[in-house]
Amino acid sequence: MDWHPQKLCTDIGEYELVLEKQKNQQHCEQKRESWKWIVNYHGAVVASGSCNSEEEAKEMAIANTPK
Numbered sequence: 448m449d450w451h452p453q454k455l456c457t458d459i460g461e462y463e464l465v466l467e468k469q470k471n472q473q474h475c476e477q478k479r480e481s482w483k484w485i486v487n488y489h490g491a492v493v494a495s496g497s498c499n500s501e502e503e504a505k506e507m508a509i510a511n512t513p514k
Contacts, residue, residue: 455501463487464508466501484508 465485482504486494494511498504
């Protein structure tokens with residue numbers, strides 16, 4: 448398994464939203480991508496998850512940011 452993270456970060460108030468693009472290339476031609484989303488508050492993870500698309504991961508990060 449070969450992972451290549453690419454991070455995209457933005458802030459909403461005091462919360463940091465992080466998206467990590469992860470490619471998983473096993474012993475076949477087809478590559479599988481997933482996006483991990485994380486909501487941090489002063490370095491502590493308050494929510495996280497994984498999606499198949501960047502847009503869905505952005506929406507989930509925003510939806511899981513405390514109001």
